[in-house]
Amino acid sequence: MTKDLIIVESPAKVKTIKKFLGDKYVVEASVGHVRDLPQKKLGVDEANGFEPQYGVIPGKQKVVDQLAKAAAKAGTIYLAPDPDREGEAIAWHVAQIVKEANPRIERIQFNEITARAVREALENPRPINEKLFESQQARRILDRLVGYKISPLLWKKVRKGISAGRVQSVALKIVVEREKERLAFKPEEYWPFKARLEADLPPAFDADLVKLSGKKAHVGDAATAEALDAELKAQPFVVKDVAEKERQKSPPPPFITSTLQQAANQRLGYPAKKTMGAAQKLYEGVDLGERGTTALITYMRTDSTRVAAEAREAAKTYIVEQLGQEYYPEKARVFKTKAGAQDAHEAIRPVDVNITPKDVAGLLPRDQFMVYKLIWERFVASQMAAARFWDTQVGVTAGRAEFKAKGERLIFAGFLKVHGQDAAEEEPDASDATGAKLLPPLKAGQELKLLEIKKEQKFTQPPPRYTEASLVKELEEQGIGRPSTYAAIISTLLDRDYARLEEKRFAPTELGVTVSDRLSEHFQTIMDVGFTAGMETALDQVAEGKKDWRELLGDFTGDFYAALEKASKEMGNEETGLVCPECGKPLKAKFGKSGPFVACSGYPECKFTSNFVREADGTYRLTEREVGADSGLVCPVCGKPMIVKFGKRGPFLACSGYPECKSTSNFTRNEDGTYAFAATPEQAPPEVVGTCPECSKDVLLKRTRSGSRFYSCSGYPKCKYSKPFTSGVKCPREGCDGELVEKSSRYGKLFYSCSNYPKCDFAVWDWPVDEKCPECDSPILVKKQSKRYGEHLACPVKTCKYRKLQQ
Template identity: 40%
Template sequence: MAMNLVIVESPTKSKTIEKFLGKNYKVKASMGHLRDLPKSTFGVDVEKDFEPKYINIRGKGELIKELKTMAKKADKVYLATDPDREGEAISWHLAHILGLEEDKSCRIEFHEITSSAVKDAIKHPRAIDMDMVDAQQARRILDRIVGYQLSPLLWRKIRKGLSAGRVQSVAVKLVADRDKEIEAFVPQEYWTLNAKLREHAKAPIFEAETVKYKGKKLELTSAEQAHAAEAALANAAYIVSKAERKERKRHPMPPFTTSNLQQEANKKLNFSAKKTMMVAQQLYEGVSLGKASVGLITYMRTDSVRLADVAVDEIRNYIKDSLGQEFCSPKPNHYSAKKNAQDAHEAIRPTSVLRTPSEVAGHLTSDQLKLYTLIWKRAVASQMSDAVYDVTTLLIDAGDYQLRASGSILRFAGFLELNGGKSADEEKDKTVPYIEPGSKLVLHKLLPAEQHFTEPPAHFTEATLIKELEEKGIGRPSTYAPTIVTIISRGYVVKEGKKLLVTELGLLTIDMLTEYFKDLINIPFSAELEGQLDEIAEHNISKEQVLHNFYGPFAKDLARANEEIPAVDLPVEVTDIPCEKCGRMMVVKEGRFGKFLACPGFPDCRNAKPILKKIGVACPVCGGELIERKTKTGKTFYGCEKYPECEYTTWDLPLQEKCAKCGHMLVEHTERSGRKRKYCSNTECVDARPVRPAAVKEQEPPKTAAKKTARGGRKKAAK
């Protein structure tokens, strides 16, 4: 009996695939890379065209021996690593270890782990694509050059243990530049003035905004100007000068790419990029659906928005059968890929649209179901009809002023039907009646002028940083999640809630790199370098040429920086809190989880503890101070400083105000919409927050929240 060996990357995937192929196949996992550059040395011979020195990864010896034994016994070896550059390189390394000829047909690839896709791939093996391998090697060597030659400079000049990376340095610069922009922002005062109008006493009321004065854009920058406009509008005659009624269509979004998925999962599910990729990997590799195990989504590392024709047909048939012919677009929707997108494989989609979220819910974890639902809905919506709105716009003259009223009504839900005819990111429909030009209007009420101030740009979140990296051509979908993990773990950036904030260490490092390594953190240069890696994969340029072009200027910059940069002592913030173990005054340090207190006597004294943020409100149970704490996932809650003696906790912000009805403490609850509402903390009071069954779990904060220190230890106290 013939015996064939199929090598994949992960054990989960191997179990799923082995069930598809039957008794004549053995499927074994390589557990990722088996060979890599050495950790202890540079491992790249710059003088010999950047020749890399690969070694077997420590700890993989037994696995390599087992794979060699299995390969010798096998009639045919298939290398089925992931269908991207990294996977191609792993196959190349496997071919070297197992003595396979790389130009022979030993490489198979599939973009979904289903029986038909795997069996079809077995029928069409190919040779290893050395252009893809060269592109991966070029990226690996570039990152090794930056990491191993620039990092020691940072150790000597700033702090031991720092690291520099080609993509991570640009990411930190983006965060630092945004934070500087916010800090330098000077708010400008402006006022708005709205009026409620109607055609006659019994006609519907609608709201209009004052937009022009004497034909020019209205700019009210002071209270005096606003009150003058108020006085004029109070006595003005309102006449419709222009009325327009038209149809507006809203198109469905394309199916997910990796970066889009990370952004949406961050915004809608509050998943970090790392968590999104981890859960997506589980859905791709295979989930047990009772008797069978199957991959639920296609490969999750892609920047393509293309769907296979067979998938488009299945989705369109599902829409017609389940929702109705009118909800399916008249012809298949095709979407344009972004510039420099790698279109080798499809967008992320369900492997079968017939496996609806409700049908697989019982087999998935909560996180898996949330992400699968997001992917399933996006793929289905991409082939649905446009949503159609009726939009009415009125321009209204009032003396020297002009007002504008605009409203829209959803006439046909189209793809929004998947969400019950509603869009999560749009405001509710606002009705404005169509009124013929020349009609006089009645002023129902002139709303008081409202003062506003211009807002600075928002801090980056994981979602918006990924979007910025993608738009500027920095990195690739597979690098976004590890890049964010790295810049946080190295202490260059901290995460507060969803916001990413640059640290003092990050600012110091970026300022130094900006002065001495302009190309390294120059965004156009970095984007151009990514383009050159694509050119290697397409056989348009050699990896040696790209490496030479980069290394020459970099080496000169490195030599100058070594000579000119003075060593910098990071200022230390000393507190008045004594160390319980040795008596020294503790200092504020910054780690991957934010700021914490540490003993300056490290390493002799390793005492460290969280910084307690008091909120100025007494505990309603014992009278102690309430402090802000954090869960392991970074969610804020509030608890008593006397924990564990007092276990009072709440998700809602405690206030100093007392309830007018029972005298208990009030709390401020933030709803999903962002609206803040005050409730009584006494659950027996009529003004207490009503508890929905689905929200019971949410209202029970953890009794403790363990905090990791920067050195990897754990403290029993919560943040």
């Protein structure tokens, strides 16, 4: 009997779908895209209506042959890649491959991989959406034109191997412009005041200074602050008014792609790529033991908050039965999807709300479990009743000064019973069970006792650098990219070394700033945020059949080709405004393997180079790290002068007698600017800690150049015995027999990872302690140091706040 063929994207889906369709269908996977534009040439016929030149992706021929073979034996072919533009493109390309073997081709799609959804899709097939495919094709050709036309120009003018992208370059500009705002920012001094007050009944409370002489309070210097402090202490503090009212807080909508990425970054510390990888597996299906392979969430690339009626009903039943009728609102919640959203798919939600995080806690890898927990809690909370608070606001006068104090009391938890409060930790005093500050009973005209005036010198802060969460939010608000592209955009910025994460925030590199500035100067249209957002709208119009894809490309290339031609003539090495100290010719900024530097434009006649720093106003300044600068120190090995050099890990001293003498050292600077040798960890004498098990010589405890410790045989290089420094704590990951050993990052920060890496990738930043967390059952704790708690033990699980203070 001839069977019908279902072709999906992922091999993981094959297993999930076969589970409930049995052997009635043959299920095969395309393993993503099977055809694309060529890798080593443009692959677009610009003179012939931008006709693309597709070919089988290298390494995919075996998959293509298997699909064609299966198609020839099938009755009807059902193409079932993901329900989005990329999925439609995969379906179109697969159809081109198999249509000669079997022209009976249908397109099906489902938002969740369940027996009901797949069967409904099979009962309601449709043709391939040509317009949706053309929209994806236009996007692909646009990106190819920008990348293949501009990137070679950057190779010539900036550095070989870098790239430009239609969307990634605009994202880079957003990061760079924020950095420029920070550099241009002028901090201003201010002094906030708090009054610690006491009424007839406890607790004592703080009130903030808000007005002076009827105007917004601003204390700008220490002298004014001291004078005001003395003035306030001489005044009676009297309650001016008390306002009390009930306030409701409604739950947030269920996740869309961008809000899931933001929440996972803020609450779990996950980068967008990790979040989407975990969500993809939850969507395709995971092994749940007795339940078998089960899909846990709906499709995870969406910008719609819409929820299917049956999903709302299932949530209602769960909430009423498990929590009580009072936790369900008077009418079902329906969230309005923002303008411009495609609304092709539902919000991200659990396929079956009755499969709770507790049910899968021991069955999923940690990252998948935490992402599922986020999605499940957010969805259930989105269908629950509002939380209710009793708010109190008190005005207090002290002479010409007016203070305000706010308090709240939770009346009814509502959705917070499931979703929790993402508030910062409150001060340990005067709080109710929810952590909200309480105020004592107060009435107008009541005089209060002043316990303390608190004042503090502060300075206004520049706008913060973007985190992954805030950058995704900015891209979404500006209309840059689509939900499916955010993770790729962020990865590209980091992979190309256009930006680095410093304390989990994006800091543009000198290379990133230069690329952004060059592109902004020569390709103003492409780098315009409004134009890029408008292009997304135009691509949507292609998908809706309102615009021809060739017309869109023609409109784009008209200005693009002209800008490209002009840039190829005018774009040069970046001018620094500095002159060569050796020959007087201009110095220009360049980029090498070890990073940015300035070089004489008179090369090769003049070979002067130097490192530099960029001032806040954008001007260049040569640094003391000039190659060949005399340090004033002599080599301790041969007595020749030590000179300053600059490598991948920064500046260092090297003997001028190189290559005969290879002596090097780190250095410090004295107050008068002179150089001094620094005792680096690797220069410290190694400690004898045992006997080598291979040759019986001493085993030494040494340090790597980046700071981590390791054991090594003193007979090296004849004996190559070595072993990482161990904490003695077993790896807490279930089923792993490794130990946590000391390692260091390329920037010298210590961390502790499993000795079985890369098989096991468990790691923590702090020294591990073999002690179980009493709150979340984490097998280990870590040793931390903070100003507030001093040295203490804490749980390494980000969502657990347990800490154990030292006695």
